[in-house]
Amino acid sequence: xxxxxxxxSMNLDKLETGWRIKExxxxxxxxxxxxxxxxxxxKSLISQVERAEVYPSLKTLEKIxxxxxxxxxxxxxxxxxxxxxxxxxxxTNDLISEEGAxxxxxxxxxxxxxxxxxxxxxxxxxxYIAVCLDTHFPDDSFHPETKLFPxxxxxxxxxxxLYNSVAQKIAxxxxxxxxxxxxxxxxxxxxxxxxxxxxWLRSRGVTHITVSGVxxxxxxxxxxxxxxxxxxxxxxxxxxxxxxxxxxEQFALEHFQTAxxxxxxx
Ligand code: ZN
Numbered sequence: 566x567x568x569x570x571x572x573x574s575m576n577l578d579k580l581e582t583g584w585r586i587k588e589x590x591x592x593x594x595x596x597x598x599x600x601x602x603x604x605x606x607x608k609s610l611i612s613q614v615e616r617a618e619v620y621p622s623l624k625t626l627e628k629i630x631x632x633x634x635x636x637x638x639x640x641x642x643x644x645x646x647x648x649x650x651x652x653x654x655x656x657t658n659d660l661i662s663e664e665g666a667x668x669x670x671x672x673x674x675x676x677x678x679x680x681x682x683x684x685x686x687x688x689x690x691x692x693y694i695a696v697c698l699d700t701h702f703p704d705d706s707f708h709p710e711t712k713l714f715p716x717x718x719x720x721x722x723x724x725x726x727l728y729n730s731v732a733q734k735i736a737x738x739x740x741x742x743x744x745x746x747x748x749x750x751x752x753x754x755x756x757x758x759x760x761x762x763x764x765w766l767r768s769r770g771v772t773h774i775t776v777s778g779v780x781x782x783x784x785x786x787x788x789x790x791x792x793x794x795x796x797x798x799x800x801x802x803x804x805x806x807x808x809x810x811x812x813x814e815q816f817a818l819e820h821f822q823t824a825x826x827x828x829x830x831x
Contacts, residue, residue: 582626583617585640588647589633590615591798592772603632648770650693651683652756652792654778654785656731657698659717659724661779666717666724669779670809674728679804680777681734687745688738693769694746696735697756699784700725708752720750754787763795773798777805782813786820793825802830 590600597615601608605628613619614629621629623637630637659665661673687694699718705711718725727735739746749760756762766774774797776789785806792799801821808814821827 582620582640583615586611586629586633587615589635589639591647593633595633600629600632604628647773648692649687649690649773649775650695650766650769650771651687652695652697652762652774652776652778652788653680653684653731654697654756654776654788655699655718655780656680656728656778657718657724658726658728659722660699661728662724666715669807673779673807673809676777676805676807677728677730679802680731683775683777683802683805684731684734684738687775688742692745693766693771694735694738695749695756695762695765696727696746697749697751697760697762697778697784697788698725698727700750700752754784755791756784756788757791757795758787766797771797773800775800775802775805777802779806780808780810780813781806782808782810782817786817789821789825789827793827798828799825800828800830804830 590597595603597611598608601611604611604625606625610619610621610625611629614621614625626637626640630640656677657665660667660669661677662668663671684694700720701708701710701716701718703716703719726732735746735748747765749756749762749765751758751760751762753759774792776785776792776799778785785801785808789799789801799821801818803818806814808817818829822829
């Protein structure tokens, strides 16, 4: 029994140490290859350590620590460095409900359960959530979208409210984790333009964001481009994005990966 307990705690140590090394490496924007070179060990060893497949010797740990300019002790203690946020774009009645002014189609509704799972996962993990809502004002002749689309997401209208199950999930998280969530009204495609999103994330130490919502080739695309420009590490899970424009969506997903090094989860 004692032996089993030791094995379990060794496995947990291995996992935590590997994860911690990865965090420290990513916080310094160093690739696996760069860390391996600086530590004079193989690339595959760093990958295996980070994935907790092997536990390095103390000598190897010292080399890795020196390459990361930290102490070996930093691998075993301290608060997690990586702070994450989930960004949801424009999941409003006007875009997602059948009666909406800019209804994106039934497939846009089908991503609601996946969005709710991600929201819950981030909330429970103590990470942050920014719910970004496209927000317009009636007869805004100065807004370029006025010429491009029918009136939509007019502030305080039914169309401007979050859709159905996602609205319920957000309400529940706001009650349980009020300090982790913010609702942001935005007036352009990117959630960063003219909003306090960047300062809200930065003041909480967020370095990694997961971007979701509709449409993949419009608001998600513009939000990801700005996040990239502002230096965030970005993940886009395919399951929580949608665009009715298949070609546009394909372009956006490829552009995320090839032009910005975004992690796209298929
Ligand atoms: Zn709009």
